[in-house]
Amino acid sequence: MADLGFGDARSGNGSRSQCSRGKAMLLALGKGLPEQVLPQEKVVETYLQDTICDDPATRAKLERLCKTTTVRTRYTVMSKELLDEHPELRTEGTPTLTPRLDICNAAVLELGATAARAALGEWGRPAADITHLVYISSSELRLPGGDLFLATRLGLHPNTVRTSLLFLGCSGGAAALRTAKDIAENNPGSRVLVVAAETTVLGFRPPSPDRPYDLVGAALFGDGASAAIIGAGPIAAEESPFLELQFSTQEFLPGTDKVIDGKITEEGINFKLGRDLPEKIESRIEGFCRTLMDRVGIKEFNDVFWAVHPGGPAILNRLEVCLELQPEKLKISRKALMNYGNVSSNTVFYVLEYLRDELKKGMIREEWGLILAFGPGITFEGMLVRGIN
Numbered sequence: 001m002a003d004l005g006f007g008d009a010r011s012g013n014g015s016r017s018q019c020s021r022g023k024a025m026l027l028a029l030g031k032g033l034p035e036q037v038l039p040q041e042k043v044v045e046t047y048l049q050d051t052i053c054d055d056p057a058t059r060a061k062l063e064r065l066c067k068t069t070t071v072r073t074r075y076t077v078m079s080k081e082l083l084d085e086h087p088e089l090r091t092e093g094t095p096t097l098t099p100r101l102d103i104c105n106a107a108v109l110e111l112g113a114t115a116a117r118a119a120l121g122e123w124g125r126p127a128a129d130i131t132h133l134v135y136i137s138s139s140e141l142r143l144p145g146g147d148l149f150l151a152t153r154l155g156l157h158p159n160t161v162r163t164s165l166l167f168l169g170c171s172g173g174a175a176a177l178r179t180a181k182d183i184a185e186n187n188p189g190s191r192v193l194v195v196a197a198e199t200t201v202l203g204f205r206p207p208s209p210d211r212p213y214d215l216v217g218a219a220l221f222g223d224g225a226s227a228a229i230i231g232a233g234p235i236a237a238e239e240s241p242f243l244e245l246q247f248s249t250q251e252f253l254p255g256t257d258k259v260i261d262g263k264i265t266e267e268g269i270n271f272k273l274g275r276d277l278p279e280k281i282e283s284r285i286e287g288f289c290r291t292l293m294d295r296v297g298i299k300e301f302n303d304v305f306w307a308v309h310p311g312g313p314a315i316l317n318r319l320e321v322c323l324e325l326q327p328e329k330l331k332i333s334r335k336a337l338m339n340y341g342n343v344s345s346n347t348v349f350y351v352l353e354y355l356r357d358e359l360k361k362g363m364i365r366e367e368w369g370l371i372l373a374f375g376p377g378i379t380f381e382g383m384l385v386r387g388i389n
């Protein structure tokens with residue numbers, strides 16, 4: 001391991017007198033996407049064929065939703081070949097949890113490993129220098145978990161300290177970042193690899209009038225993985241941080257636990273999205289963001305840059321109107337939604353990739369920014385960050 005000047009986090013030899021206990025920083029990012037690209041104009045035909053549905057009303061509604069979600073491209077694990085192999089996934093009424101988990105567990109490991117290798121490549125140091133792994137997914141269930149298989153696949157040291165965050169939904173990526181920040185700041189010299197990997201295979205099902213939200217999902221959600229490396233006290237000659245992770249917080253909205261609801265059944269996950277989700281988020285967004293901005297005394301929402309998990313256009317639109325944001329503030333969130341869809345926990349990292357590019361090009365004037373994500377609970381995850389370029 002390279003000498004970080006902070007003692008050795010792995011051996012527990014780090015001493016307070018040696019370290020400055022600096023803030024955690026984002027040092028590298030990477031992503032892993034399924035090979036199958038699904039352009040939005042092919043979604044209606046593909047989904048209706050895959051689920052053997054010929055209902056004209058369903059077709060008309062899905063066509064409309066495919067436009068209004070603003071998604072253009074998604075990447076999916078589900079494919080014609082997979083459905084030919086598992087025709088039981090096309091219809092309802094048979095127990096399919098076992099084959100779904102077999103597909104998901106393998107897929108998220110593959111995607112997660114690709115994303116992690118990309119982040120390690122960008123970081124430029126060996127995998128053996130990773131001291132901690134934070135693994136996040138709402139798409140796999142097994143024992144031991146994907147974190148172990150990922151650590152093995154990547155050749156991480158067996159004493160890499162692993163933490164798994166499962167079934168946090170779309171706020172999971174920001175929760176993983178918060179966890180990694182805490183680890184990095186409390187273990188001098190540590191380098192934390194965060195890996196988020198998701199596929200919609202667990203929830204794939206034919207449309208039903210009883211579940212109108214399934215069509216929203218079919219038009220909105222995608223698959224993929226992301227990885228990030230976080231550490232405090234970057235080595236000047238070896239590491240290139242681009243964001244300082246200043247302060248993080250989490251809050252849930254009491255009485256809204258049914259708004260995003262996922263039940264595991266013999267047929268996979270039954271995922272329900274409340275129509276009122278955008279307005280519920282809007283009801284608390286201003287106070288939540290002020291909690292973060294107050295840390296550095298910023299009052300005006302346009303005086304920070306924004307990296308928001310794009311749950312759907314209605315959520316971004318409400319944020320923009322309610323906080324009176326200039327349109328360019330949510331541009332990178334809208335771009336991630338357009339190019340990848342809502343990939344649950346991963347999406348916030350796709351937004352951060354665009355943010356990093358803009359920081360590197362000197363396109364961001366503001367010193368401080370906010371990372372936000374929303375998930376079941378309804379849970380708000382937020383982080384105050386400082387751009388480094």
Ligand SMILES: CC(=O)CC(=O)SCCNC(=O)CCNC(=O)[C@H](O)C(C)(C)COP(=O)(O)OP(=O)(O)OC[C@H]1O[C@@H](n2cnc3c(N)ncnc32)[C@H](O)[C@@H]1OP(=O)(O)O
Nearest residue numbers: 068069169170212213273274275277311312313314375376
């Ligand atoms: C998983 C996690 O942990 C966190 C997440 O990120 S979850 C995903 C969060 N995202 C959302 O909930 C999506 C938010 N919604 C939106 O962005 C927009 O409503 C939308 C793009 C889906 C549709 O926008 P739109 O087409 O302009 O108009 P809108 O009126 O809202 O909806 C169109 C149709 O879809 C239906 N619809 C929208 N959201 C729905 C929902 N959650 N459940 C059921 N139906 C829904 C509407 O009822 C409407 O149907 P009718 O035409 O039959 O009345």
